[in-house]
Amino acid sequence: MDKDTIICRCEELSFEEIEEVICLGAESFDDIKRITRCGMGPCQAKICADLVSKMIHEQTGKIYEEIPMPRMRMPVSPISIETLSTNSQHFSTVKSVLDEVELEDGKVR
Amino acid sequence: MNTSYETIIIGGGVIGNSIAYHLSERYREGVLVIDKKYPLSGTSGSTQAWVWVHNKTPSSYAEFSMYSAELYPYLSRKIGDVEYKRTGGLSPFFNEKDRDKAKRLAESYREIGIKIKVLSREEVIEKEPSINPNVAGATFSKIDGNVNPFRLADMYMRAAKKNGIEYSYYNEVIDIQKKNDQFIVFSKNGEYTCKNVILAGGTWSRELGKMVGVHIPVNQVRGQILVTEPLKPFINYTISGMRQANNGEVLIGYSMEEAGFNRSTTLDVMQETANMAMYYIPDLGKAKVVRAFSGIRAVPEDGLPIIGKVPSVENLYVATMHSGITLSPLVGTLMTELLVDGDTSLSIAPYSIERFK
Ligand SMILES: Cc1cc2nc3c(=O)[nH]c(=O)nc-3n(C[C@H](O)[C@H](O)[C@H](O)COP(=O)(O)OP(=O)(O)OC[C@H]3O[C@@H](n4cnc5c(N)ncnc54)[C@H](O)[C@@H]3O)c2cc1C
Numbered sequence: 001m002d003k004d005t006i007i008c009r010c011e012e013l014s015f016e017e018i019e020e021v022i023c024l025g026a027e028s029f030d031d032i033k034r035i036t037r038c039g040m041g042p043c044q045a046k047i048c049a050d051l052v053s054k055m056i057h058e059q060t061g062k063i064y065e066e067i068p069m070p071r072m073r074m075p076v077s078p079i080s081i082e083t084l085s086t087n088s089q090h091f092s093t094v095k096s097v098l099d100e101v102e103l104e105d106g107k108v109r
Numbered sequence: 110m111n112t113s114y115e116t117i118i119i120g121g122g123v124i125g126n127s128i129a130y131h132l133s134e135r136y137r138e139g140v141l142v143i144d145k146k147y148p149l150s151g152t153s154g155s156t157q158a159w160v161w162v163h164n165k166t167p168s169s170y171a172e173f174s175m176y177s178a179e180l181y182p183y184l185s186r187k188i189g190d191v192e193y194k195r196t197g198g199l200s201p202f203f204n205e206k207d208r209d210k211a212k213r214l215a216e217s218y219r220e221i222g223i224k225i226k227v228l229s230r231e232e233v234i235e236k237e238p239s240i241n242p243n244v245a246g247a248t249f250s251k252i253d254g255n256v257n258p259f260r261l262a263d264m265y266m267r268a269a270k271k272n273g274i275e276y277s278y279y280n281e282v283i284d285i286q287k288k289n290d291q292f293i294v295f296s297k298n299g300e301y302t303c304k305n306v307i308l309a310g311g312t313w314s315r316e317l318g319k320m321v322g323v324h325i326p327v328n329q330v331r332g333q334i335l336v337t338e339p340l341k342p343f344i345n346y347t348i349s350g351m352r353q354a355n356n357g358e359v360l361i362g363y364s365m366e367e368a369g370f371n372r373s374t375t376l377d378v379m380q381e382t383a384n385m386a387m388y389y390i391p392d393l394g395k396a397k398v399v400r401a402f403s404g405i406r407a408v409p410e411d412g413l414p415i416i417g418k419v420p421s422v423e424n425l426y427v428a429t430m431h432s433g434i435t436l437s438p439l440v441g442t443l444m445t446e447l448l449v450d451g452d453t454s455l456s457i458a459p460y461s462i463e464r465f466k
Contacts, residue, residue, distance in 0.1 A: 031147035073400035097349035
C-alpha cells in the first residue's frame with residue numbers, strides 16, 4: 001500500500017502514521033487507537049479495523065488470527081443523548097463535584 | 110540486551126512517563142520503563158483529563174494541585190503541544206442551599222491564596238449561555254483547564270526516549286526481590302537488576318507492592334464517560350461533569366462505582382450520564398453519542414496521593430494517585446528531585462505511605 005493511503009477515514013490517518021506506531025512497539029488495534037485516534041470516529045472502526053490488523057500482521061509477523069480485535073464501544077452506532085436519556089433527575093452513581101466537598105462543624109474538611 | 114540499570118520505573122502511564130521524562134533531564138543513562146502492555150492501556154488512556162484544582166479538599170491538596178497546573182504551560186514548551194487549555198473551571202449547582210457550601214469552600218481557599226468565585230445564576234448564564242437556565246449558581250476558578258491525555262503521555266515518552274530513557278512494552282513484571290543493595294526485577298521477558306525501583310502501576314499498585322512486601326492501599330473506582338460526535342465549539346469552560354475537546358467532541362461523565370477491575374460500560378450509568386448531560390446543558394439532547402468508555406481510578410484509601418520513598422525498603426519509591434493527569438508534571442518534578450538530590454523543593458510529607466501505618 002502507498003504511504004499516503006488513508007486507513008482511517010473518520011480521523012484521516014494515513015498508512016505511514018499507523019506504520020510509525022507499529023514500529024514503536026504497538027501490537028493491537030487498541031494500542032494504535034490510543035496514540036493516533038484511529039477508529040475513534042463516527043464509524044467506530046468499521047472501515048479500518050481489518051486494514052490495521054493486516055498491517056500489524058505484515059509488519060510484526062504476528063499471526064493474523066491472534067491479533068486482538070478493537071474493543072467495540074457502546075452504542076456502536078451513534079444515537080442521540082435524548083434517546084439514551086430517561087429524563088430522570090435523580091442521580092446516584094453520577095455525582096456533582098460539589099457533592100464531594102464535605103463540611104465539618106460548618107467548615108470545609 | 111542490557112539488564113542492569115540505575116532506576117527501573119514500573120508502569121508507563123502519565124505518572125511513570127512523567128517521572129521518566131523529568132529524570133531524563135537530570136541523568137540520561139540507566140533508566141528503564143517497563144509496562145505490561147502498551148502505553149495508555151491503563152487509566153491514563155481512559156480519563157476526562159481535566160487539570161482540576163478547585164473543589165479539592167483539604168485546601169492543602171488543592172494548593173498541591175495548583176502548583177502542578179502552574180507547570181503545564183512550561184511543560185508544553187519543553188515537550189511539545191499537549192493541547193493544554195486553561196479554560197477556567199465551572200462547578201454548577203442547582204439548589205440554592207448549595208451556595209453556603211460553595212461560599213465556605215471559597216473561604217477555606219482564600220487562606221491559601223486560591224481565588225474561587227461563587228457565581229450568581231445570571232453570572233453563570235452569562236459565562237456559559239447554553240447551561241440550564243434553572244441553574245442556581247456555580248463555583249468558578251480561573252486556574253482549571255484540561256489537556257489531551259493521549260498527547261500528554263505520547264509527548265512525555267517521545268521526549269524521554271530522545272533523552273536516552275529505555276522502554277520495554279508487553280513485558281509484565283511478575284516479581285521483585287531485594288538482594289543486598291540491588292533489586293532483581295523478574296519480568297515476562299527476563300530479569301533486570303537495578304539500584305532504585307519506582308512503583309508507578311496505578312490501579313495495580315497494591316499487587317506490585319505485594320511483590321516487595323509493602324502494603325499500598327489503593328482501591329478501584331470505575332468511571333464511565335460518554336463521547337459525542339464533534340460539535341461546533343459551544344462549551345466555554347471545563348464544567349465539572351463535561352468538557353469539549355479541541356476536535357469538538359464533548360466528553361461527559363462523572364460517575365463512581367466499585368467494580369474491581371471490570372472495565373465494562375453499563376446501560377444504567379450511560380443513561381444516568383445522558384440525564385446529567387441534558388440537565389446541565391439541555392441542547393446536548395440532540396447531540397449524538399459516538400461511544401462510551403470506562404476507566405478504573407486508583408484511589409488511595411484516604412483519597413490523597415501516595416508519593417515518595419517507601420521507608421521500610423531502601424531505594425524503593427512509589428507514586429500512585431487519583432488525579433494523576435492534574436498532578437503528573439509536579440509528581441515527575443518532585444520524584445526526580447527526591448531521587449537525584451535526596452530532597453524535594455515542596456514537601457511531600459503529607460503524601461508519604463507512612464501515614465497508613
Ligand atoms: C473516568 C475517569 C476520569 C478521570 N478524570 C480525571 C481528571 O479529570 N483529571 C485527572 O487529573 N485525573 C482523572 N482521572 C484519573 C487519572 O486518569 C489517573 O490518575 C491517571 O491516569 C493515573 O496514571 P498512572 O500513570 O498512575 O496509571 P496508569 O495510566 O493506569 O498506568 C499504570 C501502568 O502500569 C502498568 N502496570 C501495572 N502493573 C504492571 C506490572 N506488573 N508490570 C508492568 N506494568 C504494569 C499498566 O499496564 C499501566 O500502563 C480519571 C480517571 C477515570 C477512570
